[in-house]
Amino acid sequence: MVSLYAASKKIYPRSVEGVFAYWRWIFVVLTQLVFYGLPWFEWGTRQAVLFDLATRRFYIFGLVLYPQDFIYLTGLLVISALALFLFTAVAGRLWCGYACPQTVYSEIFLWIERKVEGDRSARMRLDDADFSLEKLVKKWYKHLIWIFFSIWTGFTFVGYFTPIRELAMEFFLTQMSSWELFWVFFYAFATYGNAGFMREQVCKYMCPYARFQSAMFDNDTLIVTYDTERGEPRGPRSKKAEVDGLNLGACVDCTLCVQVCPTGIDIRDGLQYECIGCGACADVCDTVMDKMGYARGLVRYSTQNAMDNKWTPQQIWQRLKRPRIQIYTMILVAVTMGLLVSLSLRTPFKVDVVRDRSTLSRITEYGTLENVYRLQIMNAAETVQSYHLSVKGLPGLKITTETDVMVDPAQARWVVLRADIPYGSVESGSHKIMFEIQATGTDEFVVEKSVFIVPR
């Protein structure tokens, strides 16, 4: 009998050393230095990176983005998606194995677990053991460190949305607002649960990327492979034994590759959907091969084609020129360039023109016909800026209110203005006009369309 629901089996990944483990740790350190460090940087008088949701201003170093700049977020997401496509097509689940927060935090939590409870076998023994003071102390100790770390993570996360230095003060004075408190603890809870308990189950059952990545794989994608031809038939043997005489492959069936696997699979069964491509099995197998005096690479990063056709690394590299990679690269470069160019050409202010609708037009005592407009000028720069307003599009059209206005840093201001033409100079109807708004002292300007209405 087979049940449709399975109790999950806890996985006890064994610690591993080697070149891929080294790179994985490099990525853990880099990503976390950025994550925990970035909100503490100052830029002038403000936090360098701050997503201020309340006032809807997103500060990224020298850049201030507004909801109107939402298109850049779209651009960023498109770039992220394309980069993911490209990396996956080239090297499989590179992101999963090295940089995904789920992997990175699991790695950190596992490291803490290892420091407290010991490596794989010690942890399994401890979990199997009856209740004891030692077990209680170790478990409490581990969870205490996990919780502390999680809260710090949650705190840092909130620090991206509300100034982190003030948040730290509030935190220690226990004066955080209820929403700040909620998000700190919610994010902490998610970190604690995902990295401490869910771990590989997130990748296996929850992550959509893990499931659709197979669409981006082809036979030239780098995957972690077991060299069946070289390894089989597997079997234990004495270190001194000659391989040739035993009728055995290179695999000594030590099962270390299974023990180190964070998702608990046996790579020797071939590529499986659980594999996050972290290369832990390749590392550990290399150490065993070294001990046995065999060549490294029984488990290694390779491609399906390379395995089938016994390609050399050079031949694998050659396949980087395949159309799929070229197209992904071209689109990625094009979109990235587009975004950068658009960002560099972005005018540091925005203008909206709203014509007063209730008042069609007025005849003034000076014998002119006037229309009323409201201009919303939004200064995206972080300095006070004055703007010069002008209008064109009709003969004799001029602004009769003030044409130079000041707007405070990173503020928007409504400016009411009147424009008029001599009475009777233009036939009745709606006429297209253009407002030109120039930031004084710069060559940045914005042109906004509107209409001038002449009544019958």
Add this chain to the structure above:
Amino acid sequence: MSDFTSNFWSIFVAGIAIFGVLYCAFLLWFSAQVKVAAHDTDDGTTGHVWDGDLREMNNPLPRWWLWLFIITMVFAVVYGVAYPGLGSYAGKLGWTSKGQYEAEVAKANQDLEPLYAAFNAQAPEQLSQDPKAMAVGERLFMNNCAQCHGSDARGSKGFPNLTDGDWLHGGTPDKIKETITKGRIGQMPPMAAAVGTPDDIRNLSHYVLSLSGSPHDSVRAALGKSKFGPCAACHGPDGKGIQAIGSANLTDKIWLHGWGEEAITAMINNGKINQMPAQEGRLTESQIHVLTAYVWGLSNKPAATK
């Protein structure tokens, strides 16, 4: 639920919601009962084989996933009882979107109370010199007054200009506040019958134009002067209007409803009822106080055309 003549749709919607939850529960219970028979296999497959070699693997759902299902069902039930989620049932908490909106507005007003308290302590004349108060006033004006009076407060035909120092109902802060709070109704009755023949009315129109020195036919104006009697009751014998009853000053070249013989004739013939809606209840007293200062300031500043 006055939108519907029967409660069929209410029951229909509630029925589907309840059925959905119950069906989920049944499905979970049912699928937990099923144990796929693993015939002779011990290889983790279900034993089902198609086309000779296509075997169905058993890829069991993790058990904690089951708990998520149960949590969603519990949530659905709690939500359905507490909130108006089942047809026209109002929910135990009595939540409504309107109630939430009103609570938010009340809270925002309360949060702004300290700001307005400082404003309330000052007289409108003083307040109109306070740039911070005027920034608030400008926003209030834009959102509540500009629709009729124009963004620059200069009004248009039928909607008074607030910047010109001419007031139908009085331009003191007290009067302005009264106007905003209670609204005003300006009434000019049709006077044709009281004045006389159409020609009399034309003559009267020219007389009215002459009061402000506007272009007019002086012969007709002289003839029309004697017909001004009924008008003087409201506009005063000199035509300067009486603010207490909101009658217009006819001597100042300000023509709210249009000038010239035609417009004035039409006004005498047809009359006019013009209304300023009361803002009491829409705006708080403090907001009206700031608006009063803003509107007063429009015509009482050295540079009123800012």
